[in-house]
Amino acid sequence: MTSTEHASPVAEPMLPVPYLVAGRAAETHDCATLRLEPAGDSLPPFQPGQFTMLALPGIGEIAISISGDPAGQDGSLTHTIRAVGAVSTALHNAPLGALLGVRGPFGTTWDLPSAAGRDLVIVAGGVGLAPLRPVVLGALAGRGSYRSVCLIAGARTPAEFLFRGELAAWSRRPDIEVELTIDQPAAGWDGQVGFVTEPLARLPVDPARTTAFLCGPEPMLRFAAEVLLRKGVAAGDIRVSLERNMQCGIGLCGHCQFGPILVCRDGPVVSYTLAGPLLTIREL
């Protein structure tokens, strides 16, 4: 078994399936979480870490990670979208009832079951918390299967944390350690100020029994992985989610080539054994 798993292939991967926007929650000034319900047939169940290709007719299609609860798979999909470009802004602004085309789910998974019996260290930076939300929910749902669970999440400011209600609820639970830290000092914030590597460096780690899940900007992945490696965690026990310009979603077009891999097919979740050497190559 590899550290990240391939899920079952989708039967008609290039055929968009119509979904309706059934719910919308603003997360931050530029992020919203959409709940999509199938207008007819639904896509196969997803695994944490996977993504779908979301399309708005006449505007375009982009890859978006699934941020929903893996336990509640009733055919609906949950995506957290940051308004950055034309397509993501249109998706972010999609009103209730809007019709989207959805393909997927695609890509490798965080393979949470293979971390059973181990300590889980989950490190998220900015919107990187969205693809990791299914890991946290999955870990909490099967809490007895893991040793300690620690989530370290960083944001620019307190207002830019995703899922603030859930973060507060998780922080109150005794069975998960939640460390929130902000980059920029903010009035009224009485929590931690510093980069995610700082609470990570403070975390006592049993390196032989730790599996880490990292998602965020690539330099953050490198810095966080370096802290874990210094603590003795093996690169093969560090899983990272990569982001590239994915177009077909099934390894045909090559747009998301990243060295020897196609991120849509061989990723987005890969072992740091593979990702580490690639992340320092310029323009890759």
Next chain:
Amino acid sequence: MTERSAQLTGAAIFASLSAEELELVSTAARPVWFGAGERLFVEGTPARGCWLIQDGCVALDLLVPGRGQVVVQTLGRGDVLGWSWLLPPYQWHFGAVALQPTTATELDTDLLRTLADQDPRFGYSLALSLFQACVQRLQATRARLLDLYRSPRDQH
């Protein structure tokens, strides 16, 4: 190993010190406790003391006119607080206040400097230990300067 030096062996900052050097450091160490809101030191005042935080949270802050006390960084379990005592002008560049009840090992830095002057080999080891912590702090600060979570859409 004495009981006092045993308390320091778990401190990552002193991981590279020998047992003898750790014993020297321990002669300057004493356990302390700070209540939430208690100020450890004030910026601009003479810098004496260095703390190894065992539990809790301490904020480094600075008075910014119009904004009040601005927290620039927080420190927690395993972090070292205070190195302005090591270099001229021996004044605190920032203030420090406990945000939560905090336990720490306080080092008598007057004694440490005397010991380092008497034994430059020990002084070098001690300076390297502090330098390592300083570099890690600098690297984390540089990472924050990159403003990595900024939206690509935002302009500076």
